[in-house]
Amino acid sequence: MAPVLQIAALNDHALIHGFSTMELGSVGLTHAKNPEAVRDARRRFAAALNLDPDTLTVAGAVHGEQVARVDEPTDSIEGVDALITDRPGIALFATYADCYPIVLWDPKHRAAGLVHAGWRGTEAHVATAALAEMAKQFGTKPEDVKAGIGPGICGNCYEVGADVAERFDQTFVKHSTGDRYQLDLAAANTAQLNAAGVRDVFNLDLCTKETEALPSHRRDHDGRRFGAIVALR
Ligand SMILES: [Zn+2]
Known part of the structure; x- marks a missing residue:
């Protein structure tokens, strides 16, 4: 597999985006045994997309819906699960292991966003x-936006209990066995974006x-994470 997926x-000539694979190493700091190796992997990821690693701006995701506008590179922005910018050269960054990275690209206003959605x-x-x-x-305007859904756990693999399943429209839920259900997060996010007026959602x-x-x-439950980067050229 390629080191970076797109x-x-x-x-688009004006948008840079990518998802790192283990070929670049884990980019998750939280449970890392060797934080320096993680920082190196993050820098390799940025460099692979021809971005200055010093512009990496991390969304310190907390599984919420807070959004931060980024006007200049910032090490880490705590408590947000989405970053948006209209400034070229800033590498919006977040880490994932089953949760979905979602890219939002508005070519008309040259603005972009990166979302973390479990x-x-x-x-x-x-x-x-x-x-x-x-x-x-x-x-x-939503109709101008192209959205991209990166790698994440699929609707066949993602088993949840009834307590989680019942929070979602049953269109996205299948019964597995006993009190287990399969939840399709990619489909749920696609439907939300479509309902908001985004026609182009690429998965x-x-x-x-x-x-x-x-x-x-x-x-694996091992703390390893892949990363997503979104930046404007
Ligand atoms: Zn799967």
């Missing part, structure tokens, strides 16, 4: 919260739990 439909963020509509903030800050369709080259919390 969604072909988002390729079940809590999806229930809280974090992707459309980021879209609404882009509208407020940059004048983004990489790559399951973290089924892909060895990507970290999966459900598969």
Whole structure:
């Protein structure tokens, strides 16, 4: 697998985006035994996309729906699950292992966003919260936006209990066995974006739990994370 994955439909001269694989190493600091190796992997990831590693701006995700506008590179912004910017050269960054990275790209206003969506963020509509903030800050119109859903745990692999399943529209839930249910977070986020007026939602369709080259919390519980970067050129 390539060191960095991209969604072909988002390729644009003005947008940089990518998802790191284990070929670059884990980029998750929280449970890292060797933080320096993680910082090196993050820098390699930025460099692979021709971005200055010093511009990496981390969303200190907490599974909520808070959005931060980024006007200059900042080490880490705590308590937010989405970053948006209209400034070129800033590498918006977040880490994942089964949760979904979602890229928002407004070519008309040259603005972009990066979202972190697990079940809590999806229930809280974090992707459309980021879209609404882009509208407020940059004048983004949903119909101009191209959205990309990166790697995450698929609707067959993501088993949850009834307590989680019942929080979602049953369109996205299948009964598994006993009191277990399968939840399709990619479909739920796609539906939320569509309902908000985004017509173009591109899904990489790559399951973290089924892909060895990507970290999966459900598969390994080992603290490894892959990263997503979004930046404007
Ligand atoms: Zn799967």
